[in-house]
Amino acid sequence: MIVLDGKKTSQKLRTEIAKEVAEMIDNEIRPPHLVAILVGDDGASQTYVNAKEKACQSVGMTSSVYRLSSKTSEKELLAAVDFLNNDPDVDGFIVQLPLPKHINEQNVIERIDPAKDVDGFHPVNVGKMALGLDCFLPATPNGIIEILKHYQIETEGKHCVVLGRSNIVGSPISIMMSQKKYPGNATVTLCHSKTQNLAEITASADILIVAIGSPEFVKENMVKEGAVVIDVGIHRIASTTTESGFILKGDVDFAAVSTKASHITPVPGGVGPMTIASLLSNTLKAAKISRSI
């Protein structure tokens, strides 16, 4: 059994990105600049934004965070988006989700200039992804693609089962895995809460991608011997065995499933680090396109 090491793989991607950024700086080109808008004081969101900021700095990119009060109105947030759309010093930006309930997330996402939408959430980017056109791919699905590529996992003609149909992970990765390219060309089955005989379907998967948001949902009996298992979930579970008082678990029962899988991503250190590397990669791409490099 091979552990698909997202930390190591993302480090390799980051090194490549850092090299390109360094070249830009050497050529007296301003390094890529990523801005994150953070509305309110959700703890998890703060953690994510901090991690993104640190990642930018680690590859030599410029990073800024706009911290707005939880009382920010939708109109004010849209004005901030307009400002960043028009700021030539900003190559890409993200609005950290979720937003406070009084703000319509879709309105905000659709206001972002697709050329700066490094999260790949704007309908134009989602549409281009679905059509197989060049675009900003959403970070988590793209992170999965990159890890499959890094470990040279064969995907053509394989049965890929995706568990979970969210707009940010399950649905886009199901589309990407069925497209005519590598990684891709798989026969993809998308499963969700209404799926019948779920264990039977997952047990037929050569590649199983789990993004269902339920701790250790996938048990040993749901996995085929030799399957490649990608675990997108991340959950804090209270624990007396650690100093922090919690441990991190994925959507897959790692201890049990890893005895059957040929390859499996751990949690933490699997898909998570890949997601941030994808965001950096999109930011570099935005900077290169806007400056015709």
Added chain:
Amino acid sequence: MIVLDGKKTSQKLRTEIAKEVAEMIDNEIRPPHLVAILVGDDGASQTYVNAKEKACQSVGMTSSVYRLSSKTSEKELLAAVDFLNNDPDVDGFIVQLPLPKHINEQNVIERIDPAKDVDGFHPVNVGKMALGLDCFLPATPNGIIEILKHYQIETEGKHCVVLGRSNIVGSPISIMMSQKKYPGNATVTLCHSKTQNLAEITASADILIVAIGSPEFVKENMVKEGAVVIDVGIHRIASTTTESGFILKGDVDFAAVSTKASHITPVPGGVGPMTIASLLSNTLKAAKISRSI
């Protein structure tokens, strides 16, 4: 076995559309206006455009066709698109595909104002479709949805197998059938040229949607007893038994498969007529949105 009658179902939709158009006219509101741009003299394209024009007239809509020479440059075609984008008397328009080879189809599609893109091919509409947002749904997948709805076919939790991953049929219908609504909520498997054990997979389908572009490709052994079979293909096959010298066949061997299916669409008279009804429905929708009705 029930034949899913697309002719009758589309007639019902058209009657509803005609009623709404008549009400617009009664209220002294200009009826919806659909324009088709036809470049060159491809025979099949001319047939399709004529059918769309006739369909518009049958429901009281205004219809125009811009017939451009096959030598039209991409620049000239883009200028025509711009003109229609800005013409307040045009509610929706389509550019009949395929275009001559010297024109980049994607450039043309992306130039269409998404608010007038009644074919639903612009990345914004594709993205909104993938995200489950309100948009112009592509005509053929939407025609399939409408026929399933009309015959009250149960889809929730069913295994829906889609054969063919084209951007205009297979890929979008696979997305739509997996979404959280009716018809939808199915467990969807998307199959294509790289799929292994194809017959085994199709034979496990409760609902089989075939858009593979190969005459009578789906045989009896590939279909489960009691399955719902939707045939998107349409092929002219030379024949000495008809006056016209050809007969129309679908992607499914109707004679053989209809003995096993619980429901099946015929060719012709199945998905085809539904596709045109969907286009009319999108045009009515565009007219209503642009006039805030």
